[in-house]
Amino acid sequence: MFTEKEIQTAKDNGWVIVTGASDDLMEFEGALRDEGGCFDGGQVWFSKESVYNGEDDKEDFPNCIEALWCDKASKDEDGNVIPWTYKTDIPHETFMVYEDGEPYCCGIVFSVNDLQ
Template sequence: MNTKEIAAAITGATYPLRISKEISAAAQANGIVIVCGESDDNMAFASAIRDEVGCYDGGTAYLTSDGLLTNECDDEDCPHFAKLKEKAATIEALWCEEGDYSWTFKTDIPHETFEIVEDGGPFCRGIVFALKDVPA
């Protein structure tokens, strides 16, 4: 499966997002990442990346083609990590900034979108992308 097929297969899912074993396995086998919002404070990554980034009221995740960029320093102001962030691709989580969605995402990484609904209305417009397409 490619990003377009995975996005089409999960669009219209209800919150919280539950991805079938088949779709998750296909995404993982093809290096595909699914990103959505959880609750009011997390950007969740599924399939080829399994992690979350805290982003109460929005926030940014930094990525390379290997996955999420993590700070290996004990210091939050680590100059080494700051240099890595400058070169990393970003995904910005937007909280209540577009239409009726609680969560939307902004990135330059080539991607497809899908919708998660809650109580019959829009909750999240998530994204699906391939790790190989992450510039870095």
């Protein structure tokens, strides 16, 4: 989805890029490279270094992003449902990802400095 140069630019600037993959993953690129499971939507908890995998102490993962899968309220400017959208209290910006001309994801970008 992103070139290595774009990912390196995000990493160098302390930015984290979040997008959906398939119907079950939240991908983190840039200053944090990891992925979290969210089949049909759900919450992914993470720290500045990694995503909670269910085995570690959850208290070490204070940040959360909720993935919404095919939320009927999440539409692009043409009224098409966006398969992947996100909710979080982390300050962020959004961007659209299209696949074959159709909306695929409303991704987010945030600074690792805004994480707990």
